[in-house]
Amino acid sequence: MFKKAMAILLCTIMICGCTAPAQQKTENEGLSVVTTVFPVYDWLRNITEGTDTEVTMLMQNGSDLHNFQPSAKDIITINDADMFVYIGGESDEWTADVLREAKSSLESVSLMDSGRVSLVEDKVKEGMTVEEEEEPENDEHIWLSLQNAIKYTELLSEKLQEIDPDNAERYHQNAEAYIGKLMALDREYSVTAENAKNRTLVFCDRFPFIYMMKDYGLDYYAAFNGCSAETEASFETVVYLGEKLDELQLKHVFIIENSNTDIADTVIRTSKDQNRDILVLDSMQSVTGGQAENGVTYLSVMEENLEVLKKGLN
Ligand SMILES: [Zn+2]
Numbered sequence: 651m652f653k654k655a656m657a658i659l660l661c662t663i664m665i666c667g668c669t670a671p672a673q674q675k676t677e678n679e680g681l682s683v684v685t686t687v688f689p690v691y692d693w694l695r696n697i698t699e700g701t702d703t704e705v706t707m708l709m710q711n712g713s714d715l716h717n718f719q720p721s722a723k724d725i726i727t728i729n730d731a732d733m734f735v736y737i738g739g740e741s742d743e744w745t746a747d748v749l750r751e752a753k754s755s756l757e758s759v760s761l762m763d764s765g766r767v768s769l770v771e772d773k774v775k776e777g778m779t780v781e782e783e784e785e786p787e788n789d790e791h792i793w794l795s796l797q798n799a800i801k802y803t804e805l806l807s808e809k810l811q812e813i814d815p816d817n818a819e820r821y822h823q824n825a826e827a828y829i830g831k832l833m834a835l836d837r838e839y840s841v842t843a844e845n846a847k848n849r850t851l852v853f854c855d856r857f858p859f860i861y862m863m864k865d866y867g868l869d870y871y872a873a874f875n876g877c878s879a880e881t882e883a884s885f886e887t888v889v890y891l892g893e894k895l896d897e898l899q900l901k902h903v904f905i906i907e908n909s910n911t912d913i914a915d916t917v918i919r920t921s922k923d924q925n926r927d928i929l930v931l932d933s934m935q936s937v938t939g940g941q942a943e944n945g946v947t948y949l950s951v952m953e954e955n956l957e958v959l960k961k962g963l964n
Pocket residue numbers: 714716791858876877935
């Protein structure tokens with residue numbers, strides 16, 4: 651009995667180990683693609699439109715990637731998938747353990763390790779309040795750049811074409827069409843930046859927009875670097891940002907979605923002109939699964955961000 655069981659087990663292992671082009675899907679069954687954050691989910695949704703490929707996003711309930719820990723169910727979802735796409739920054743360290751245990755046929759894609767875009771360190775800039783002993787790391791908010799979105803759409807389309815040749819043409823065409831839209835919006839951003847009266851943004855908040863600033867040659871000051879865990883801006887930071895507002899004669903300050911205005915209010919109060927308003931740029935770190943199903947898209951958020959930027963740069 652025991653021998654028979656062992657033989658079956660070994661057979662199973664051998665079969666698993668030998669299904670050579672295991673990365674190709676079986677017939678009549680849609681591919682399953684899993685990703686972590688909303689922007690990547692939406693890129694994949696566009697690329698796979700009209701196919702039987704199913705795309706799942708793990709961060710459904712608005713928790714951002716900095717706080718995310720996968721549940722047992724999430725780990726099963728990844729294991730059952732054909733392809734798993736993740737950001738690959740410091741917040742994604744949990745993926746190493748999950749991938750070590752995953753089946754060999756799982757195609758995993760780390761966007762930051764793909765070499766498709768130039769990464770930027772979330773380095774500390776003058777005036778910021780910084781966590782102690784913080785090493786600079788590559789900034790993880792790689793989706794906050796339309797130019798990166800274009801490169802990653804190309805990458806994901808190529809990967810999908812490799813593992814699912816039956817739908818290759820569809821992925822290719824979808825990706826081309828989507829890239830066209832991304833490029834058009836990128837041009838609008840460029841024009842806005844070129845026509846800007848001022849080219850500096852003051853963030854009285856965390857600062858996940860470093861890739862966007864780099865794309866359009868915009869300068870910035872911020873209370874914290876990246877998505878620092880700090881929440882209290884130091885007195886020096888408040889004074890520094892207030893002085894920058896006066897010096898550059900800026901009419902607006904920025905915060906990110908779901909932040910309170912405490913630091914911004916204090917900075918404005920410290921400055922010489924109280925008649926400044928607070929603008930909100932959406933970094934898409936807390937888009938819920940429900941919002942994603944109800945019409946929120948990467949492009950719709952980036953379009954809204956452009957309108958906000960138009961105000962902020964004048
Ligand atoms: Zn962040």
